[in-house]
Amino acid sequence: MADPIILAVPKGRILGEALPLLARAGIRPEPSFGDEASRALRFATDRADIAMIRVRAFDVATFVAHGAAQIGIVGSDVIAEFDYSELYAPVDLGIGHCRIAVAEPRGLAATDDPRGWSHVRVATKYPNTTRRHFEARGVQAECVKLNGAMEIAPALGLADRIVDLVSSGRTLAENGLVEVETIAEVSARLIVNRAAYKTRADVLAPLVAAFRAAAQEMPRAA
Ligand SMILES: Nc1ncnc2c1ncn2[C@@H]1O[C@H](COP(=O)(O)OP(=O)(O)OP(=O)(O)O)[C@@H](O)[C@H]1O
Numbered sequence: 139m140a141d142p143i144i145l146a147v148p149k150g151r152i153l154g155e156a157l158p159l160l161a162r163a164g165i166r167p168e169p170s171f172g173d174e175a176s177r178a179l180r181f182a183t184d185r186a187d188i189a190m191i192r193v194r195a196f197d198v199a200t201f202v203a204h205g206a207a208q209i210g211i212v213g214s215d216v217i218a219e220f221d222y223s224e225l226y227a228p229v230d231l232g233i234g235h236c237r238i239a240v241a242e243p244r245g246l247a248a249t250d251d252p253r254g255w256s257h258v259r260v261a262t263k264y265p266n267t268t269r270r271h272f273e274a275r276g277v278q279a280e281c282v283k284l285n286g287a288m289e290i291a292p293a294l295g296l297a298d299r300i301v302d303l304v305s306s307g308r309t310l311a312e313n314g315l316v317e318v319e320t321i322a323e324v325s326a327r328l329i330v331n332r333a334a335y336k337t338r339a340d341v342l343a344p345l346v347a348a349f350r351a352a353a354q355e356m357p358r359a360a
């Protein structure tokens with residue numbers, strides 16, 4: 139038998155929403171998969187031709203782009219940041235909804251006019267997305283790369299502004315920041331390695347169809 143297809147899923151907040159979707163697509167990982175306390179990284183599923191790995195969100199895109207995993211679930215924020223040509227993203231899974239936005243301290247926003255910016259210093263986990271967003275309107279963005287807790291950077295003088303994910307807006311509000319521009323709406327996507335999609339079409343094409351049907355059936359978040 140051919141090697142199993144590897145399906146990469148991020149740890150963290152998408153995992154909880156991904157499990158019901160996987161079940162609807164006909165894939166049930168072994169029980170320890172949903173247990174974040176488990177130290178295992180590779181898991182069997184009830185299908186002998188599919189195994190799963192649980193890795194960090196940004197690494198899902200890297201595993202699939204390099205063909206080490208053939209299919210994965212990841213936020214569109216991550217896909218946009220890497221812009222890997224090897225990735226095909228055929229299905230919007232309708233989970234992990236948030237947006238990527240520019241935010242700044244409430245005091246600065248009171249008098250600030252984004253149309254007057256020519257150079258900005260931004261703390262972010264998304265330097266490529268940030269530069270692209272600002273370059274499109276002739277603003278030079280100097281990025282300070284952080285891996286989390288961007289919201290604390292302006293108060294400590296690391297950068298005037300941040301680019302980060304926003305959902306309820308609570309993290310911004312509790313850190314004295316306001317959203318000044320939305321860069322893009324975000325949701326989780328199914329991604330497939332383009333080469334594998336040709337060589338393993340026997341498994342991957344029906345799997346993509348199963349995820350598409352499962353995403354359409356899922357109740358939509360408000
Ligand atoms: N507040 C949010 N609401 C909805 N979806 C979100 C939110 N924050 C992140 N996401 C989605 O979940 C993905 C993973 O985010 P999460 O915060 O779990 O990862 P992380 O803790 O930043 O990851 P890591 O620990 O791997 O660096 C993001 O890429 C995004 O697509």
Ligand SMILES: O=P(O)(O)OC[C@H]1O[C@H](OP(=O)(O)OP(=O)(O)O)[C@H](O)[C@@H]1O
Nearest residue numbers: 286287302303304305306307308309310
């Ligand atoms: O608008 P809100 O509903 O407050 O959500 C936004 C927060 O959610 C994400 O962080 P997460 O909680 O995943 O933690 P992280 O810092 O580990 O990424 C994101 O990076 C924001 O900090």
